[in-house]
Amino acid sequence: MASSAKPIVSYLGPTASYSHQAVQQVFSEDKWALQPVASIDDVFEVTQDGLTTAGIVPFENSTNGSVVFTLDNLADRYGRYKDVTIDGEIFVGVHHCLVGRRDASEPAEADSPEGSGTCTPTATDPSPLKPRTAPLTSIRHVKRVYSHPQAFGQCTAFLSSYLRDVEMLEVSSTSKAAEMASEDETGTSAAIATHLASDLYKMDLLGENIEDREDNTTRFLIIGTNRAHCLDQLWQEQSMTKTGSKSLVSFTVPHTAPGALADVLSCFREFNLNMTSINSRPSLLAPFQYTFFVEFLGHRHDDPDGKVKQVLDRIDQVAQSWRWLGSWDIPWESFYSSAIPLHIITLTTLFVLSFHFRTVLAIIPWLDESPRPLTHASNIFMLNHEMMTPNRWNAAGFWSLDTIHRSRFQAYPHVALLNLIITSDKATDQKIFWKP
Numbered sequence: 390m391a392s393s394a395k396p397i398v399s400y401l402g403p404t405a406s407y408s409h410q411a412v413q414q415v416f417s418e419d420k421w422a423l424q425p426v427a428s429i430d431d432v433f434e435v436t437q438d439g440l441t442t443a444g445i446v447p448f449e450n451s452t453n454g455s456v457v458f459t460l461d462n463l464a465d466r467y468g469r470y471k472d473v474t475i476d477g478e479i480f481v482g483v484h485h486c487l488v489g490r491r492d493a494s495e496p497a498e499a500d501s502p503e504g505s506g507t508c509t510p511t512a513t514d515p516s517p518l519k520p521r522t523a524p525l526t527s528i529r530h531v532k533r534v535y536s537h538p539q540a541f542g543q544c545t546a547f548l549s550s551y552l553r554d555v556e557m558l559e560v561s562s563t564s565k566a567a568e569m570a571s572e573d574e575t576g577t578s579a580a581i582a583t584h585l586a587s588d589l590y591k592m593d594l595l596g597e598n599i600e601d602r603e604d605n606t607t608r609f610l611i612i613g614t615n616r617a618h619c620l621d622q623l624w625q626e627q628s629m630t631k632t633g634s635k636s637l638v639s640f641t642v643p644h645t646a647p648g649a650l651a652d653v654l655s656c657f658r659e660f661n662l663n664m665t666s667i668n669s670r671p672s673l674l675a676p677f678q679y680t681f682f683v684e685f686l687g688h689r690h691d692d693p694d695g696k697v698k699q700v701l702d703r704i705d706q707v708a709q710s711w712r713w714l715g716s717w718d719i720p721w722e723s724f725y726s727s728a729i730p731l732h733i734i735t736l737t738t739l740f741v742l743s744f745h746f747r748t749v750l751a752i753i754p755w756l757d758e759s760p761r762p763l764t765h766a767s768n769i770f771m772l773n774h775e776m777m778t779p780n781r782w783n784a785a786g787f788w789s790l791d792t793i794h795r796s797r798f799q800a801y802p803h804v805a806l807l808n809l810i811i812t813s814d815k816a817t818d819q820k821i822f823w824k825p
Contacts, residue, residue: 475715
């Protein structure tokens with residue numbers, strides 16, 4: 390472990406990436422040193438080598454699916470990361486911006502380059518993709534767009550409608566994309582990145598909320614090694630109520646044996662363990678052979694009925710090879726961060742959960758540095774006369790509301806969703822972290 394006054398957590402950088410936002414949700418800079426690295430490969434390498442205590446890597450997006458770079462490292466085809474395991478997960482609401490330089494010679498009205506697509510149905514395309522938002526200004530001058538492959542996949546409607554014939558260049562992260570676009574002195578480069586990145590690199594906002602879906606969310610994994618004992622202290626500090634646990638295993642099966650994959654998957658049904666995701670990546674052992682990944686509910690080290698041990702023992706019997714990649718607790722406060730610019734009117738969804746007609750949780754957003762009087766909320770929605778207040782401040786260019794992750798409510802019928810319009814006339818936005 391590198392000598393440092395604080396334990397280190399590494400993430401896919403540069404600063405202002407979505408991985409950076411994920412780190413800030415869980416790891417306090419008062420107690421942790423936040424270290425950006427150049428690639429997902431680097432996060433795994435410094436974690437394995439003991440140069441960092443924990444690493445944050447994107448695992449899957451609700452719109453564009455799994456992050457193959459992370460899966461390839463978890464497959465660990467060459468045995469480089471034998472000590473790395475998964476210790477937790479973080480959800481981050483992802484809202485993309487198109488950042489670049491405004492062209493002063495172009496009209497201020499929204500416009501796009503020649504050859505761009507259209508949202509108008511035609512005989513050849515009767516149901517074209519419809520973007521959620523239009524450009525904020527003219528983007529006719531844009532010739533190339535930088536971003537991470539996942540970001541491109543999450544903004545297909547906007548890109549096909551307004552930037553169809555523009556060159557798309559894949560880079561390691563959205564914040565790296567903003568950095569590269571900012572270095573183009575011609576002003577013809579743009580990037581899909583965070584609102585924070587536009588401020589960091591002093592870029593203009595050419596478009597906001599350009600993602601295909603409003604509920605666009607990325608799940609990040611916290612990785613560590615069996616040497617990283619201070620992660621245990623992190624979970625104790627979070628003081629979160631556990632609602633379950635997950636595990637992830639990888640395995641290979643004989644390629645020519647009929648039913649070999651089904652034999653492994655049937656193990657989970659046999660021991661009544663729910664699978665929550667299945668992925669595959671080329672194993673590179675031979676062409677068109679694969680490493681499979683199964684995520685399921687249950688914890689290897691907290692297994693009172695022995696089901697997880699039984700299923701792993703059975704997998705050992707029927708799989709060609711397999712590896713346990715980690716088990717982690719699912720906290721009740723499995724939240725994500727939604728970036729909401731305050732200089733516009735926006736719609737925020739509040740989640741209220743009640744059991745047996747007794748409200749146990751209410752999340753109310755406040756826009757001021759200090760909590761407003763209780764009476765101010767009476768015309769909005771207030772239960773049990775309780776309200777949430779911010780516990781951490783950071784002036785970073787946007788306001789962030791941490792809420793319960795949407796999927797956590799699917800199993801509970803007593804959930805009320807309340808929409809609230811919020812406004813602000815502040816010239817500078819604030820970033821507020823909330824936690825129930």
